Structure formats: structure tokens, C-alpha cells
Amino acid sequence: MTSPLRILTVFGTRPEAIKLFPLVHALEADPRFDARVCVSGQHRGMLDQVLAISGITPHHDLAVMQPDQTLDELTARLVTGLGRVMDAEKPDWVVVQGDTATAMAGALAAYYRKIRVAHVEAGLRSHNIYHPWPEEVNRKIIGAIAALHCAPTTVSRDALLAENVPPETVHVTGNTVIDALHWITAKIAADPSLAGGLAELEARFAGKRIIGVTTHRRENFGGGMEAIAEAVRRLAARDDVAVIFPVHLNPNVRAVMDGALGGIANVAMIEPLDYPHFARLLSLADLMLTDSGGVQEEAPALGKPVLVMRETTERPEGVDAGTAKLVGTDADVIVAEAERLLDDRAAYDAMARAHNPFGDGKSAGRICDLLAG
Numbered sequence: 001m002t003s004p005l006r007i008l009t010v011f012g013t014r015p016e017a018i019k020l021f022p023l024v025h026a027l028e029a030d031p032r033f034d035a036r037v038c039v040s041g042q043h044r045g046m047l048d049q050v051l052a053i054s055g056i057t058p059h060h061d062l063a064v065m066q067p068d069q070t071l072d073e074l075t076a077r078l079v080t081g082l083g084r085v086m087d088a089e090k091p092d093w094v095v096v097q098g099d100t101a102t103a104m105a106g107a108l109a110a111y112y113r114k115i116r117v118a119h120v121e122a123g124l125r126s127h128n129i130y131h132p133w134p135e136e137v138n139r140k141i142i143g144a145i146a147a148l149h150c151a152p153t154t155v156s157r158d159a160l161l162a163e164n165v166p167p168e169t170v171h172v173t174g175n176t177v178i179d180a181l182h183w184i185t186a187k188i189a190a191d192p193s194l195a196g197g198l199a200e201l202e203a204r205f206a207g208k209r210i211i212g213v214t215t216h217r218r219e220n221f222g223g224g225m226e227a228i229a230e231a232v233r234r235l236a237a238r239d240d241v242a243v244i245f246p247v248h249l250n251p252n253v254r255a256v257m258d259g260a261l262g263g264i265a266n267v268a269m270i271e272p273l274d275y276p277h278f279a280r281l282l283s284l285a286d287l288m289l290t291d292s293g294g295v296q297e298e299a300p301a302l303g304k305p306v307l308v309m310r311e312t313t314e315r316p317e318g319v320d321a322g323t324a325k326l327v328g329t330d331a332d333v334i335v336a337e338a339e340r341l342l343d344d345r346a347a348y349d350a351m352a353r354a355h356n357p358f359g360d361g362k363s364a365g366r367i368c369d370l371l372a373g
């Protein structure tokens, strides 16, 4: 028997951890592989929560974050740290996800050692290198290096083919975020206490239409955040509406929201939720207002309309399928679009019923087969 392929999965932030734990589970369960995991610790607390719930104990933890470190320092620390891990592990493949500094540095360190790179969630493009910055260039660098591109949809596959990526290396696998959502939903069904922390809010807001809000994107800092706060304040003035808003830890988000929304009875500003509680919020919400990438993919899988508070999205599939709508960061537009969904049943049903283009929950298995060749 040939020895199992050694796969080193590298990640460092909450979104990467959510989107990679289903693949790590699948690799661990598959005798074709020897699954190894390295985390960079780019998002410390939020990363560790996902590791705990998904039962993953990394073999390596670089703890790269330092106070006030520049992007240069972070990148240098990541490339050297991840390179050292690769020298020790000697993997057959390095797996990275998405577009973070960790993913880009992991791909680069692997390339320097001529180790094959598999890119999960490949081919997302906004076609603007400063929106989102620096993620758009991170993904392009990874795209130039990877030997296997796992594109979530045909749109992302086509973006890679348009960049002359060799077609035989590009495969449509679906997005592993749907695998993750199915897994956590089943886990909560087996043990509801995992997501029991919202019970008090559920009771307080019984009978109201719940709007879930998240916002954290850098390009919305400043005026965008103020407009989002204003829109939430106006929507919450309705008697039939309650807002549940896990507020990102970034002070650019927190200071604005505390000032504008503090003390409003039907706005619950709460701490960031762990993943089971966030899945619970998605299932409670009538609609989501967000600038998050992952939420644009998850909410449609549960039939929840999403209003995307950004000017552009690298996930046009949801907009094309009718499950998401780009509303930008103009308070009048956000309020008008949210009220249309609240007041026009047909408009709501059209978005809530739309088909979810991001996957069927079986992406991790497909990626394992591709890695095994």
C-alpha cells in the first residue's frame, strides 16, 4: 500500500477556520491522507472558538499577532514561520483558503519549497485591487501559485480561466461554508444548549420581525458605518421590528454603533457570537443586513434574504440568483430596500425562495478526491 498523502492545512482567521474545518474533518477521516494543521493565530480569540467547537487541535500554532504590527511585519513573520513548519512537516500538499495574509504567505512559502498548493474558494474577484484591500491581490497571488484551484461556482471558475489559469487545474467544488453550516446545524439540533445563549433575546423580541446585522469591512469605516447606524436606527423605530447586531470588536465599528444605537429598546447590540450562536441568529432572522462575505453565502442556504451593504461584491452569484441585493451604504437605500422586504410579502418570498448557488454541502469530499488525484 502507498503511504498516505501528507496534507498541511494552513489558516489563521475565523472565516478561514469555518470554511476549512469541514475539509480537515474529511481529511482526518480518509485513510488516503495524513492530515496536519497549522494555524497562524491571525484572529486569536475568534479562531480559537471555531477550533474548539469543531474539535480541531492544530499541530502547529504560530501566534503571529503583535500589537500595532504593520502588514509588512505580519507578512514577513507569516512567510518565515509557515516556511519553518513546512520544512518540518514536508507535506505533499499545502491547503489554503480565501484571501488572507495567512493564505497568501502560506502559498508563497510552499512555492519557495516547490510544494503543491491547493486553493479552496479560488477565483473570487472584485477586479479592483484596492476593494477589498489587500485581499484582492492576496487571492491573485495564490491563484498564480496554486496547482489545484477549488472554485466554489462556475463564476469563480470562469474568472480563473479568463486569467489563463490551466483549465485542468480548475474544478468547481461548491463552497465549504455550506458543509460547515450543515454540520453546525446538525450539532445544534443534537444539543440545543450550544446555541442557547440567545434565548433571552428570543423571548424579548417574540412576535417581532428580526433583522440580523453584521458589519466589519474596512472600506465601510467612517461614513459607511455612520450610514449603516442611521439605517438601523430608522428601521428599529418600527414597532414590528427588532435588530440583533453582534458588533465586531474593531473600534471603527464599535465607537460608531455605541454612539448611534446605544439605549434603543429594540436594538440588541451584543458581543460577536460564536459560530453555533451565529447559526442560530441566521435561523431566527427574517432578513440579514451585512457587509460580510460568508453571511452572503450562508443566509441564502437557510432561505434568508440578504441586503449587502457594499458597493461591489466578489460574490455576484447571490445577486444573480436573487437571494442577495447590493444596497451600498446610503441610509435611504438600505431603509427602503429593507422596508420593501418587510412590507411586501411577494418581494420577500421571491428572495427567500431563490435557489442557493454556493453549494450543496458536499464540497469537502470533492476536494479530498481532487487532492488524492
Ligand SMILES: CC(=O)N[C@@H]1[C@@H](OP(=O)(O)OP(=O)(O)OC[C@H]2O[C@@H](n3ccc(=O)[nH]c3=O)[C@H](O)[C@@H]2O)O[C@H](CO)[C@@H](O)[C@@H]1O
Pocket: 013, 014, 015, 016, 018, 097, 098, 099, 100, 132, 135, 214, 216, 246, 271, 272, 273, 274, 275, 276, 278, 291, 292, 293, 294, 295, 298
Ligand atoms: C473580501 C471578503 O469578502 N473577505 C472575506 C472576509 O470574511 P467574512 O466577511 O466572511 O468574515 P466575517 O463576516 O467575520 O464572517 C465569517 C463567518 O463568521 C461567522 N460569524 C460572523 C459574525 C459573528 O458574530 N459570529 C460568527 O460566527 C459567520 O458564519 C460568517 O460567515 O474576510 C476574510 C478574511 O478575514 C476573507 O477571507 C473573506 O473572503
